[in-house]
Amino acid sequence: MVQAGTTQVGGRVGIVGTGHRARMYTTAVSERPDSQLVALCDLNSERMKHHQKLLKDLGRPAATEYHPDDFEKMLDEQKLDVLVVTTVDATHHLYIVPALKKGIRVLTEKPMTTDVPKCKLILDTVEETKGSLQVLFNYRYNPVHWKVEEVIASGKIGNVKSVHFEWLLDTVHGADYFRRWHRYKDKSGGLMVHKSSHHFDLVNFWINAKPKEVFGMGSLAFYGAENGAKSGWARDYYRARDSEAASDDPFAIHLEDEPGLKALYADAEHVDNYHRDMNVFAKDITIEDDMAVLVKYNTGATMTYHLTAYSPWEGYRVMFNGDKGRLELEVVESEYRVPTKKGGAADGVVHGEKALPQDGGAKITLQPLWGKAEKVPFQVGVGGHGGGDERMLDQIFGPRPGQVEKDSAVTRLSANQVDGALAMAVGLAANESFKSGKLVKIDDLLGVVL
Numbered sequence: 001m002v003q004a005g006t007t008q009v010g011g012r013v014g015i016v017g018t019g020h021r022a023r024m025y026t027t028a029v030s031e032r033p034d035s036q037l038v039a040l041c042d043l044n045s046e047r048m049k050h051h052q053k054l055l056k057d058l059g060r061p062a063a064t065e066y067h068p069d070d071f072e073k074m075l076d077e078q079k080l081d082v083l084v085v086t087t088v089d090a091t092h093h094l095y096i097v098p099a100l101k102k103g104i105r106v107l108t109e110k111p112m113t114t115d116v117p118k119c120k121l122i123l124d125t126v127e128e129t130k131g132s133l134q135v136l137f138n139y140r141y142n143p144v145h146w147k148v149e150e151v152i153a154s155g156k157i158g159n160v161k162s163v164h165f166e167w168l169l170d171t172v173h174g175a176d177y178f179r180r181w182h183r184y185k186d187k188s189g190g191l192m193v194h195k196s197s198h199h200f201d202l203v204n205f206w207i208n209a210k211p212k213e214v215f216g217m218g219s220l221a222f223y224g225a226e227n228g229a230k231s232g233w234a235r236d237y238y239r240a241r242d243s244e245a246a247s248d249d250p251f252a253i254h255l256e257d258e259p260g261l262k263a264l265y266a267d268a269e270h271v272d273n274y275h276r277d278m279n280v281f282a283k284d285i286t287i288e289d290d291m292a293v294l295v296k297y298n299t300g301a302t303m304t305y306h307l308t309a310y311s312p313w314e315g316y317r318v319m320f321n322g323d324k325g326r327l328e329l330e331v332v333e334s335e336y337r338v339p340t341k342k343g344g345a346a347d348g349v350v351h352g353e354k355a356l357p358q359d360g361g362a363k364i365t366l367q368p369l370w371g372k373a374e375k376v377p378f379q380v381g382v383g384g385h386g387g388g389d390e391r392m393l394d395q396i397f398g399p400r401p402g403q404v405e406k407d408s409a410v411t412r413l414s415a416n417q418v419d420g421a422l423a424m425a426v427g428l429a430a431n432e433s434f435k436s437g438k439l440v441k442i443d444d445l446l447g448v449v450l
C-alpha cells in the first residue's frame with residue numbers, strides 16, 4: 001500500500017467533482033505522459049464535458065464519464081491508481097471511503113470533510129484499510145510557508161509560546177464565498193472549516209503542535225440582507241445574470257465575462273439549477289464573515305486568530321513569540337481591488353490560479369532577543385497560491401517532462417488524515433463555540449485523542 005507523502009509518478013487517475021478546482025488536476029495529469037485521466041464523475045454532465053475539452057486541447061484521450069450513482073462501478077471498471085476528490089466539501093467522504101476500501105490512493109481537497117461523524121468515518125476507514133489518504137493542503141507547499149517552519153524548527157526563536165494570526169479576504173475573493181454553495185454551512189462548514197482549515201493546518205505544521213482547546217466568537221457582520229440594508233451596499237436582485245441592478249454592482253460576478261466561468265457554470269446551470277452568481281446581500285446565508293478565535297495547543301502555546309472576509313486588501317500577518325525571539329510573516333496578496341462591471345475585464349475575479357493584480361509581496365522578519373531585526377531570504381514562488389500548487393502537483397504526480405523536482409522539501413510537506421482532522425477540528429470547535437459561547441475541547445468534540 002502506498003503511503004501518503006510518497007512520490008508516485010504515473011498511473012490511472014480518476015477525478016470526482018469536475019468543477020473549477022478540478023481543472024488544475026485535469027491539466028496536471030494530462031501534462032505528464034506517465035499519468036492518464038481515465039474517469040470523470042460529477043452530478044453535472046456539462047461540467048464533465050468542459051474537462052473532456054481540456055483533455056482534447058492537451059492532446060489526451062477522452063475519459064469515461066460517470067454519474068455519482070455509478071461511482072462504485074467506476075472504481076470497478078477503471079482500475080484506478082489514484083482518485084482525486086474535488087466535490088463540494090460536505091460530500092468528500094462519499095468518495096474517499098469507498099475508494100480507500102478498494103485500495104486506491106486518495107487525494108482529497110481540503111477541508112477533509114465538514115463534521116465529526118464524517119471525520120470519524122474517514123479516520124476509521126484509513127485505519128481499517130491501512131490505505132493512503134492525502135489532504136491537499138497546497139498552502140504548505142508555498143516556499144514562504146515552509147521557510148517559516150524551517151526557521152522555527154531551527155530553534156532561532158526558541159520555544160514558541162504564542163501566535164498572533166490575522167487573515168484578510170477582500171471584497172472580491174471574500175465576497176465570492178457568499179455567492180456560491182460555500183455560503184451554506186451544511187455544504188462548506190462555514191469559512192472556519194472551508195477556508196481557515198488551511199490556516200489552522202499551517203499553524204499546526206509551523207509550531208509542530210496539536211490544538212486542544214478553542215473559544216470563538218463569529219458573526220455575519222457585513223454580507224447578508226440585513227447588513228447590506230444597513231450599510232447601503234445591497235442591491236435588489238437574486239443573481240447577477242440578466243440583472244440590470246447587478247450590472248455595475250461591485251459585489252457581483254459576471255459569469256459570461258470569463259470563459260472558464262461561463263463554460264463551467266453559466267452554460268451548465270440548466271442541468272442542476274446551480275447559480276454561482278448569487279447576491280451576497282441575501283437572506284439565506286448561514287455562514288459568518290467575521291470570526292475571532294482563541295486556541296490552546298498541547299505544547300502550551302496559544303493563538304489569537306481573526307478572519308475577515310470584507311477587507312479592502314487581501315493577505316495575512318502572522319507573529320510567533322518564542323523564548324529566544326520573534327518571527328513575523330507578512331504577505332500582501334493584493335493591495336487593493338478595482339471593481340469590475342458587466343462586460344469588463346474579468347481577469348483576477350477567481351482567486352488562486354495566479355498571483356493577484358496588485359501583488360504586494362511577502363516578507364519574513366526574524367528578531368532575536370537583544371538583537372536587531374533581520375529579513376529572512378526565501379524562494380519566491382510563482383503561480384497559483386504562491387507557487388504552492390505547482391510544487392504540490394510535482395510531489396503527487398512527479399515533475400513535468402524535462403523538469404527536475406523543484407525541491408526535496410516537498411515530500412515532508414504532505415498532509416495525511418490526522419493532519420486533515422486536526423485542521424478541520426479547530427474550525428468545527430470554533431463553530432460550536434460561536435453557538436454555545438463556551439470553550440470547546442477538541443478531544444471531547446472528536447471523541448478521540450489524535
Ligand SMILES: NC(=O)c1ccc[n+]([C@@H]2O[C@H](COP(=O)([O-])OP(=O)(O)OC[C@H]3O[C@@H](n4cnc5c(N)ncnc54)[C@H](O)[C@@H]3O)[C@@H](O)[C@H]2O)c1
Nearest residue numbers: 017018019020021042043044068086087088089091109110
Ligand atoms: N486548496 C485550494 O486552494 C482550493 C481552491 C478551490 C477549491 N478547493 C476545494 O476544491 C473542492 C471543489 O471546489 P470548486 O471551487 O471546484 O467548486 P465547484 O463548485 O466549482 O465544483 C464542485 C463540483 O462538485 C460537483 N458535485 C457537487 N456535489 C456532488 C456530489 N454529491 N457528487 C459528485 N459531484 C458533486 C459539482 O457539480 C461541481 O462540478 C472543494 O472541496 C474546495 O474546498 C480548494
